[in-house]
Amino acid sequence: MIWQRLRTTPWYAWPTLSLSTAEGSLIFMAAFLISAVLGVVRQILFNAHFGVGEEAAALYAAFRLSETVSTLIAGGALTNALVPHLLIAARKNGRAISLLVSRMLTLMLVVTVPVTFTLWLSAPLLLRWIVAPGLDLQTQALATLLTRILIAEIVLLVAEGVLSAVLIARGQFFLPAAGIALRNTMIILTLLMPEPTIVTAAIGSLGDSVIQLLILIPGLWHHRLNLRPAWHLRDPLVRGTLNLAIPGAISGTINYGNAIVDTAIASLGGQAAGLGAMHNALLLGHLPQRLFGMAIGQAAFPYLAAAAVNRDRNLFRWRWLTAIGVAAILAMLSALALIGSGRWLIHLIFERGAFDSAAGDLTFSILQVFALGLPIYVIVEITGRALVALGDARVPLLANATQLLSRLGVAMALWPAVGVLAVPIATVASGVVEVMILCGVLFYRIHMRAEWHTTAYTGIIGERS
Structure with missing residues (x-):
């Protein structure tokens, strides 16, 4: 077991300890659980200071906009696109790995600067017309200020996304997981300050991104990467990474587009309470999805x-089916637990200060509906x-785009009848659409398609050999 391996391994060797899928899953689960506990502490402090009022709504809207752009440029799609190409580079030598990392890091930083500046300029319009159109002008002005603070995370996430891929490709999950676990520490410290403001809370969130980057450094030192500015777009590994990263980033942005749709629908009618209740419900509901x-x-x-x-169809199939089977069973048990005891948890965790029982009732109503789709959400994530x-980021993009359209349609159709509950209902319905597309395509590719062994990496491997 992983805990025994950690006990028998010197602590300074943990960053370079290669873990199996099961061990890595436990490490990431522990990290997400710690992050969630700290997230609950953060939310308790945040609710006590700001409740579900206008200041809270402004920060939630700012998070939505900055996170969406960060995902488009640097999110998990970048790391996932880089991992298989690092495995290909490792077939040659360590210098090929350093070159690939240097070239991707340089490219992503060159892209980041103009995008960040454009977002800084356009934040008021984006918030007014897309992210939170139902908020009043004063709240939108505050959201603009908070967004302009949070956009600095983009540069930090670019570097973190590229560098964490080096460790993940080797199964060295400990430091990336530690960064996840510590995600809320700085914002908690700012909320513990005497008379914290919504601006200091945003600065604390930015500090958490700094921690996630710095914590990778010990593991990277071990690999002796020779990083330097480098530009070579014709490198087949760079091109291959971009071919996966670009549609993957768009797909990830659509995921955050879901959050923007949710925020916009919940803000209709100027109901800031709907935004706050939804945020608190998803804080609990997203924990099983992450775990x-x-x-x-x-x-x-x-x-x-x-x-x-390595073109091993049987091994790939077994690993996929095992992962989704275990995840779906655990998610189903979690859904039953949330539906049965969610109201008690909300009362225990959130109901204090400005967060009253009416806010708790609304939060639980949202949580109950959202929990019904948990098995679907985890299968979508893994598939x-x-x-x-397999080198295919286009089908996940298509599936995401389809579910976003269905999500928007269902939410808008149901809003007049059920109000903010239209958001979780649309989430479940669109999840069913997405899982059918993803599982249908992957099942066909690994069970029915005779030429499966010809993957997207065949040409790159040929060029590198």
Whole structure:
């Protein structure tokens, strides 16, 4: 077991300890659980200071906009696209790995600067017309200020996305997981300050991104990467990474587009309480999704990619089916637990200060509906990664785009009748659409398609050999 290995391994060797899928899943689950506990502490402090009022709504809107752009440029799609190409580079030598990392890091930083500046200028219009059109002008002005603070995270996430791929490709999950676990520490410290403001809370969130980057450094020192500015777009590994990263980033942005749709629908009628209740409900509902979807998916991904690069269909199929089977069962049990005891949890955790019982009732109503789709969400998470491991980021993009359209249609159709509950209902309905597309395509590719062994990496491997 992983805990025994950690006890028998010197602590300074943990960053370079290679873990199996099961061990990595446990490490990521622990990280997401710690992050969630700290997230609850953060939310308790945040609710006590700001409740579900206008200042809280402004920060939630700012998070939505900055996170969407960060995902487009640097999110998990960049890391996942780089991992299989690092495995290919490792077949040659360490210098090929350093070159690939240097070229990708340089390219992403060159892209980041103008995008960040454009977002800084256009933040008021984006918030007014897309992200939170139902908020009043004063709240939108505050959201603009907070967005302009948070956009600095983009540069930090670019570097973190590229560098963490080096460790994940080797199954060295400990430091990336530690960064996840510590995600809320700085914002908690700012909320513990005497008379914290909504601006200091945003600055604390920025500090958490700094921690996630710095914590990778010990593991990277071990690999002696020779990083330097480098530009070579014709490198087949760079091109291959971009071919996966670009549709993957768009797909990830659509995921955050879901959050923008949710925020916009919840803000209709100027109801700031709907935004706050939805945020608190998703804080609880997303925990099982992270524990059993993202954690297992991330731990399984480098091994799925290795099976794809090595053209081992049977091994790939077994790893995918095992991952989604375990994740779906755990998610189903979590859904039952949330539906049965969610109201008690909300009362225990959130109901204090400005967060009253009416806010708790609304939060629980949203949570109940959202929990029904948990098994679907985790299968989507793992199956999307499995397709990317095969070198196919276009089908996940298509599936995401389809579910976004269905999500928007269902939410708008139901809003007049059920109000903010239209958001979780649309989430479940669109998840069913997405899982049917992803699982249908992947099932066809690994069970029916005779030429499966010809993956997207065949040409790159040929060029590098």
